[in-house]
Amino acid sequence: xxxxxxDIPETVVPVATDVTFRIRRYRPEYDQExxxxxYTVALYPTDRVLTALEKIKAELDGSLTFxxxxxxxxxxxxxxxxxxxxxxxxxxxxxxxxISKVITVEAIKGLPLEKDLVVDMEPFFAxxxxxxxxxxxxxxxxxxxxxxxxEDRARFDDTTKCILCACCTTxxxxxxxxxAYFGPAAIVAAHRFIFDSRDAGSEARLEVLNEKxxxxxxxxxxxxTDACPRGIEVTKAxxxxxxxxxxxxx
Amino acid sequence: MQTHVxxxxxxxxxxxxxxxxxxxxxxxxxxxxxxxxPTRSHTGAAQGGMCAALANVEEDNWEWHTFxxxxxxxxxxxxxxxxxxxxxxxxxxxxxxKMGLPFNRTPEGRIDQRRFGGHxxxxxxxxxxxxxxxxxxxxxxxxQTLYQNCIKEGVEFYNEFYVLxxxxxxxxxxxxxxxxxxxxxxxxxxxIFKAKSIIFATGGFGKVFKxxxxxxxxxxxxMGIIWRKGLPLEDMEFYQxxxTGLAGLGVLLTEGARGEGGILRNATGERFMERVAPTIxxxxxxxxxxxxxxxxxxxxxxxxxxxxxxYLDLTHLPKEQIExxxxxxxxxxxxxxxxxPVTELVPVxxxxxxxxxxxxxxxxxxxxxxxxxxxxGLFAAGECACVSVHGANRLGTNSLLDxxxxxxxxGIAAAEYANMVDHVELPNDSQGQTITMVxxxxxxxxxxxxxxxxxxxxxxxxxxxxxxxxxxxxxxxxNDVHALRERYKNVSIQDKGTRYNTDLLEAIELGFLxxxxxxxxxxxxxxxxxxxxxAREDYPHRDDVNFMRHTMASRKVNAEGEEFVSLEYxxxxxxxxxxMERKY
Numbered sequence: 001x002x003x004x005x006x007d008i009p010e011t012v013v014p015v016a017t018d019v020t021f022r023i024r025r026y027r028p029e030y031d032q033e034x035x036x037x038x039y040t041v042a043l044y045p046t047d048r049v050l051t052a053l054e055k056i057k058a059e060l061d062g063s064l065t066f067x068x069x070x071x072x073x074x075x076x077x078x079x080x081x082x083x084x085x086x087x088x089x090x091x092x093x094x095x096x097x098x099i100s101k102v103i104t105v106e107a108i109k110g111l112p113l114e115k116d117l118v119v120d121m122e123p124f125f126a127x128x129x130x131x132x133x134x135x136x137x138x139x140x141x142x143x144x145x146x147x148x149x150x151e152d153r154a155r156f157d158d159t160t161k162c163i164l165c166a167c168c169t170t171x172x173x174x175x176x177x178x179x180a181y182f183g184p185a186a187i188v189a190a191h192r193f194i195f196d197s198r199d200a201g202s203e204a205r206l207e208v209l210n211e212k213x214x215x216x217x218x219x220x221x222x223x224x225t226d227a228c229p230r231g232i233e234v235t236k237a238x239x240x241x242x243x244x245x246x247x248x249x250x
Numbered sequence: 251m252q253t254h255v256x257x258x259x260x261x262x263x264x265x266x267x268x269x270x271x272x273x274x275x276x277x278x279x280x281x282x283x284x285x286x287x288p289t290r291s292h293t294g295a296a297q298g299g300m301c302a303a304l305a306n307v308e309e310d311n312w313e314w315h316t317f318x319x320x321x322x323x324x325x326x327x328x329x330x331x332x333x334x335x336x337x338x339x340x341x342x343x344x345x346x347x348k349m350g351l352p353f354n355r356t357p358e359g360r361i362d363q364r365r366f367g368g369h370x371x372x373x374x375x376x377x378x379x380x381x382x383x384x385x386x387x388x389x390x391x392x393x394q395t396l397y398q399n400c401i402k403e404g405v406e407f408y409n410e411f412y413v414l415x416x417x418x419x420x421x422x423x424x425x426x427x428x429x430x431x432x433x434x435x436x437x438x439x440x441x442i443f444k445a446k447s448i449i450f451a452t453g454g455f456g457k458v459f460k461x462x463x464x465x466x467x468x469x470x471x472x473m474g475i476i477w478r479k480g481l482p483l484e485d486m487e488f489y490q491x492x493x494t495g496l497a498g499l500g501v502l503l504t505e506g507a508r509g510e511g512g513i514l515r516n517a518t519g520e521r522f523m524e525r526v527a528p529t530i531x532x533x534x535x536x537x538x539x540x541x542x543x544x545x546x547x548x549x550x551x552x553x554x555x556x557x558x559x560x561y562l563d564l565t566h567l568p569k570e571q572i573e574x575x576x577x578x579x580x581x582x583x584x585x586x587x588x589x590x591p592v593t594e595l596v597p598v599x600x601x602x603x604x605x606x607x608x609x610x611x612x613x614x615x616x617x618x619x620x621x622x623x624x625x626x627g628l629f630a631a632g633e634c635a636c637v638s639v640h641g642a643n644r645l646g647t648n649s650l651l652d653x654x655x656x657x658x659x660x661g662i663a664a665a666e667y668a669n670m671v672d673h674v675e676l677p678n679d680s681q682g683q684t685i686t687m688v689x690x691x692x693x694x695x696x697x698x699x700x701x702x703x704x705x706x707x708x709x710x711x712x713x714x715x716x717x718x719x720x721x722x723x724x725x726x727x728x729n730d731v732h733a734l735r736e737r738y739k740n741v742s743i744q745d746k747g748t749r750y751n752t753d754l755l756e757a758i759e760l761g762f763l764x765x766x767x768x769x770x771x772x773x774x775x776x777x778x779x780x781x782x783x784x785a786r787e788d789y790p791h792r793d794d795v796n797f798m799r800h801t802m803a804s805r806k807v808n809a810e811g812e813e814f815v816s817l818e819y820x821x822x823x824x825x826x827x828x829x830m831e832r833k834y
Contacts, residue, residue, distance in 0.1 A: 029747045046586065058701030062744030062753040067290075069465040072501045072582060074390060075290040091585060114436065115750045121287060134402040135350030145347040147359035153352060160352050160384075160391065164289050196352070 016042045019099045021052055024106035025116055027063065034113065038102065045095035049105065050078055053089060053117075066117035073229055076165030080117050081106045086167040086227040108170035110179070124166050127182045131190040131208055136201025152197035159192040159237050161230040168224035168234050180213040184224035184234045187215055191237040194244060206245055215241050251681060252441045256281045257668040258661075259430055259445040261413045261472060264291035265389070265653035266632025266660070267451035268396035271405045273661025274449070278668045282405060283432055283443065285412040285467065285755075288397045292453055292465045293653065296389025297578065298506030299381030300346075300650035301369055302339035306360045307379045312336040314372060315380065319648060320827050322368040322535045323606075323641025324782035324792065326485070326800065328823035331613050331637045335648070335655050342654040343382050351395040353384050354575075364575075365509040368535035368645040374834065377509075377533045381647045386504050386576045392650060410435040412755060414684045416448060416475050418625070419674045425479075425619060427627030428674040431684045435755065438748025440681050440688070446671055447664035450476070450609060450617075450630040451657065457759075458767045459602035459716070460708035463495055463502035467759075472634040474762030476609050477769065481619055482804040484636040484820070485607035486766070487774035488783045490644055491717050493539040495601025496586055497559035503579045503598060505646040507564060507591075508532040510575050514543065515561045515595065516551040522560075527834040534834045537643040537783045540600040544717045547599075554597055561595035600717055606644055606783060607773075608636040610802065610820070615660035621802065621820045627667060627674070631660035638800065641822075642782020691757045696740035700757045703741065707734050707760075707767060715771055720788045724775045731767045738764055765805075772815040773801045794829055798822055 018040050026034035041055040050068055057064045066089070067077040073091040082092055082105055089105075097103055111119035137146070162185065169175050169183030190209055194202045209215040215238060224234035258274045260267045263284035274280040284291070303310040315336040320327045347353060347361060354362040363379040371378040384391040400407070415431040429444040452472025456464025477483055493514070494503040508514070514532050516522050526542045527534035534542075543560050552558050564572055569592050572580055576591075583589045583596045609630040611617055615637075616624040632653045639652055707730075714727035738761060745753035779793035780786050799819040806816040 027747065028749055046588075054701075057753075058699070062699070063747070065745070065750050065752050067752075069286055069290045069467045070292060070295050071466055072295070072586070074295045074387075074578075075286075075292070075465065077286070077290045093585070118750050125287070129401050134398040137348075141348060145344055145353075145361050148355055149359045150355045150357065152359075153355050156352070160394075161387070162394075163294070163390070193350075196350070198350070 014044050014046060016044050017099065019043045019052065019094060020102045021056065022102045022104045023064065023116070026113055028115055043094045045093070047094045048090050049082055049092045049094070049103070050089040052094070065115045074163060076163035079108050079165040079167045079170070081108060086171040088165060088167065088229045091229050108166060110170045110176045111166070121166065123179065124169060124183070124185065127186040128164065128189055130182065131186045132201060132205050133189040133193065135193060135196065135199050136204070137198055138200035146198050148197055155197070156192050156195040158232050159188045161232055162188050162192070163230060165229060167227040167229055171223040171227040173221060173223065174217050174219055178213070178217065181217045182209070182213060184238060187238050187241055188232060188234055191241050194241060202244070209241060210245055215245065218242070252439065253444060254281070254441060255444045255673070257445065258447045258449065258664045259283060259443050260449045260451060261430060262291070262451035262453060262632070262634070263288035263407060264451060264453055264632060265293035265392055265396060265650065266657035267449070268400050269654050269657030270449050270451060270631060270661035270664065272396065272399055272403060273658055274665040275403050275405045277662070277665035280405065280665070281408060281443070283408045283411045283413055283430070285410060285435070285471070287409050288400070288407060289393060291393060292468055294390045294393040295463070295465065295502065296392070296650055297386040297502060297504035298509065299364065299366060299383035299388050299647045300343060300392070300654070301366060301380045301647040302343040302382060302651065303336070303380060304340060304343060304361060304363060304382065306356060307363050309371070310378055310380055312339065314370065314378070315339065317373050317827060318369050319639065319645055320641070321374070321830070321832060322645040323643055324832055325798065325827070325829040326638065326641030326781060326822060328638050329825040329827055330823050331639045333825065334613055335639045335651060338655045339651050342651060342658070346392060346395060346654065349395050349399045351384065351391050353382055364506060365533060366646045367505045367508065367533045367539070369647070370530065374529070377530050381506065381509065383506065385574070386506055386578045389650060408432070411441065413471065413475070414687065414758065416479060416628070417677055417680050418479060419677045421674065424623070425625050426674050427625060428676050429680070431681050433684070433688060435750055438751060440685060442676065442680055444673060444676055446668035446673055447627050447629060449660045449664050450634055451632045451660070452634045454605045454633040455763060455766045456602050458707065458711050458763050458770065460712040461495060461500040462602035463492055463500055464602065469759035470762050470766045471759065472630070473608055474765050476617070477765055477805055480805050481617070481625065482610055482802040483607060483769055484610040484800050484802055485638060485773070486605070486769045486803055487777050487801060488606035488642050489602065489770065490536055490604040490606060490783045491540040491600035492603035493536055493543055493600055494562050494598040496582065497554065497597035497599045499586055500601035501582050501586055502601065502603070503562060503582065503596065504576070505536070507562060507576055507579060510571060511567050513563045514539070515563050516546045517553040517557065518551060522546055530834045535643055535645060537785070538834065540717050541785055543600055559597045559599040562598045563595050564591045565593060565595065602716070604644055604649060605633055606636070606638070606640040606642065608634045611635050611637055613637060614663045615656055616663065627671070629660045629664045631656040642784060687758070688754065691741070691743060691754055692746055694742040696742040698737045698741040700741060700743065700753070700760050703734055703737060704760050704763070707731065707763060711767055715774060718785050718787050719774055720786060721775065724771055727771045728768070728775065731764060731771060735764050735768070769803050769815055773803050773817065776817055777801065798829065
C-alpha cells in the first residue's frame with residue numbers, strides 16, 4: 001500500500017457560549033454548612049468541566065478549591081459529582097452536557113468533606129493498602145524477567161488501568177452507608193494481583209476480602225462500572241473475586 | 251510549627267522519588283514529601299515505553315543505545331553518564347518486572363519491545379525495537395508499581411506537603427544540607443524536616459509554556475528552590491517540544507504511535523518526514539520532527555481552518571493493533587477532539603514536554619554547587635536534575651529510564667551518606683523566609699491576580715521561546731518576563747484562609763515559574779548556535795568551537811541589590827564518541 005499521499009477532510013470552527021455551574025461550596029473556616037452557588041462562564045463545546053472550574057477560579061472566585069493535576073484523565077485527582085454522576089472533571093466535555101440547564105458540581109460522596117470539592121482521601125487509600133496491592137511471587141527470583149504468556153498477561157489487563165480516582169468507590173451505595181467496606185477500587189486492586197499468573201499471594205489477599213467488610217458487601221448495583229472513567233468492568237472484577245473465593249481457585 | 255527528624259527526605263513522589271525511596275527506605279529512616287498524592291504524579295502520564303537493550307526481539311546492545319542517546323542529544327550529553335544509564339537500563343527494566351510491572355509480552359512470554367524515535371541498530375542503520383512497554387500506559391504502570399512496592403516496604407509519605415525551601419548550613423565555610431521547610435496544604439501549617447540527606451525529585455516546569463503536555467502542577471518548584479539558594483541550574487535553554495500533542499490542547503500522543511507505524515502528514519497529505527530524515531523518517535528524534543512540523547505550517551502546508559497543525563495518520567494500521575497497543579491515545583483523540591484514529595487523521599502540533607536541563611548533579615546524583623564541588627547531603631534525580639544524560643535533546647523513553655536508573659542511584663547514595671554523617675544543625679530562623687513569603691502573599695492587597703500573569707507568561711514563552719528562537723524573540727520574552735516579575739510583586743490572592751488554600755499555592759508556583767522562565771530565556775539568548783532542542787534561526791548551525799559546553803546559570807545580586815542571571819559554563823564529558831553531523 002502506498003503511504004506517500006492521501007486525501008484530507010475539511011473542518012469547522014467552534015463558538016463559545018455561556019454556561020452556568022451550580023457548585024456546592026463549603027469553606028470550613030467561614031461556612032457552617034455546605035451551600036450552592038452559581039457561576040456563569042463562556043466555554044467552547046470542546047472545553048472540559050475542569051476548564052470551567054479553572055475559569056471560575058481565575059475570573060470569579062479565587063477561593064474555589066478543587067484538586068487537579070494532569071488535566072487529561074490519567075492522574076485521578078479531579079473526581080467529582082457532575083450532574084449527580086461521578087466523573088473526572090477533565091474528562092467531561094461541555095458538549096456532552098445539557099447546557100440549556102444549570103450544571104451541578106459537588107464533591108464525591110462517602111469521604112469526609114474538607115473544603116468545596118476536596119475530600120479526605122486517606123480512608124480510600126487505607127482500604128487500598130489493606131488488600132496487599134503488590135506482587136507476592138514465590139520461589140527464587142529469576143536472573144532475567146519472569147515468563148508470562150500474552151494470554152496470562154491479558155487476564156488482568158482491565159484492572160491494571162485503575163488510576164485510584166475513587167469515582168467507583170464513592171458511587172457505591174454500600175460504601176456510603178458503611179465506611180468500613182473496602183469499596184470497589186480496593187477490590188479492583190486485589191483482582192489485578194489475584195489474576196496475575198506471577199503472583200502467589202492470593203490466599204492472603206482472599207482472606208482479607210472474605211472478611212465481613214470485604215467483597216461480600218457488594219450488592220452488584222453496577223454504579224461503579226458506570227462511574228469508572230477508565231472503562232474498567234468493575235462489577236465483573238468484583239464478581240470474579242467472589243467466584244475465586246467460593247471455588248478457592250483463580 | 252512542627253519539626254520532624256529523618257535520615258533521608260525525598261521531595262517528590264513521582265518515578266524518581268519513589269524509586270529512590272525503595273532503596274533509601276531499607277537502608278535509612280526515610281520520608282517522602284509530595285505536594286500531591288503519589289499516584290497523581292506526572293510519571294503516570296508517560297506513555298510509550300522505557301528503552302533497554304534487552305535484545306528480546308532483535309539484536310541490540312547497550313553500546314548502541316549509548317551512541318543513540320549521545321547523538322540524539324546532539325553531543326551535549328555527558329558520555330560517561332549516558333554509558334551508565336544505558337548499561338543499567340537492562341537491570342532497571344528487569345527490576346520493574348520483578349516488582350510486578352505488567353509489561354506487554356512476546357509470543358514467548360518475554361518482555362515485548364517496540365521502535366521509538368532515534369533508537370537505532372548499529373549506530374543509525376535502521377530503527378530498532380528497544381522500548382519495553384505496557385500498551386501506551388507505561389508511565390502509569392511504573393508509577394503504580396513503584397507506589398505498590400512503597401506500600402509493601404512501608405515507605406512513609408507526607409501527602410500534600412508542599413516543600414518551599416531547602417535549609418543549608420555551613421561547615422568549614424561550605425554549604426551542607428540540613429533540611430527542608432514544607433507547607434501542609436490541609437492546615438496551612440509550616441513543618442521543618444531535619445535530614446542528613448535530601449533528594450529533590452520534583453519533576454519539570456512545563457507550565458512556563460501555554461501549550462504543554464505537562465500537568466498543572468509541574469511548576470518547577472524544586473529547581474526554583476535551588477535557584478533561590480544561589481545554586482546553579484544547568485542547560486536550562488534546552489527544552490523539548492514533543493511533536494505529537496493534540497492540536498490546540500497539547501495533550502500528549504505517544505511517539506509509540508509512530509513506533510507502531512504511524513505517519514505524519516501535511517495538509518496536502520504528504521509524508522513530509524521523508525524529506526527531512528530519509529532513513530528513519532517519522533522516527534527521527536523529537537527536536538527534528540518538531541521543527542519539521544513547524545516548518546510545514548510556516549510554509550503554508552498546515553492543515554485545519556487556520557492551517558496551524560499537521561496530521562498523525564494511523565488509519566493504515568489494523569484496528570486491533572491500534573486498540574491493543576495504543577488504547578489510551580486513541581481514547582484521548584476520541585474524547586478531546588472527537589476524532590477516531592482508527593478511521594480519521596488526528597490533528598497534532600508540538601507541545602512543551604520536557605526540560606533537558608535542571609539541577610546539575612554528578613553520576614552519583616550529588617548536587618553540584620559549581621563545576622567541581624558538590625553540596626554534601628543534597629541529591630537530585632529525574633526531570634528536575636541534569637546529569638546530563640539528555641544533552642540538548644532527550645530521546646523518547648529515556649526519561650522513564652532516567653528516573654529509574656538515577657532514582658535508584660539517588661536512594662542508595664543518599665542513604666549511604668546519611669549513615670556516615672551526623673545531622674547538621676539547622677540554620678537560625680529556618681522557617682522565617684518561608685513564613686514571610688506565605689504571609690506576604692496571604693495578606694497582600696495588591697491589584698495583580700495570579701491567573702492573568704500566568705497566562706501572559708505562558709503566551710510570551712509560546713510566542714518567543716518555543717521551537718524556533720531568535721535574538722529578537724528571546725529579548726521580547728525577557729522583557730515580558732521582567733515586566734511580569736515586577737507585577738508579581740503586587741500580586742494578591744482572594745482566599746485568605748489556611749485550609750487547602752490552592753489560591754496561595756498557585757501564587758507561589760507562579761513565582762517559581764517566573765524565575766525559571768527568566769533563566770531559560772537568558773541561557774537561550776547567550777547560546778548563539780542551534781543544537782538539539784535549542785534552534786536559533788539567527789544562528790542555524792551547531793558551533794562546537796564555542797558552544798560544546800554546558801550552561802551553568804546562577805542567581806547573583808549586583809552592587810545595587812538587583813538580582814540577575816549570571817552565566818558560566820562547564821565542559822562536556824567525552825569518552826569515546828567524537829561529535830559528528832546529525833543525520834538520520
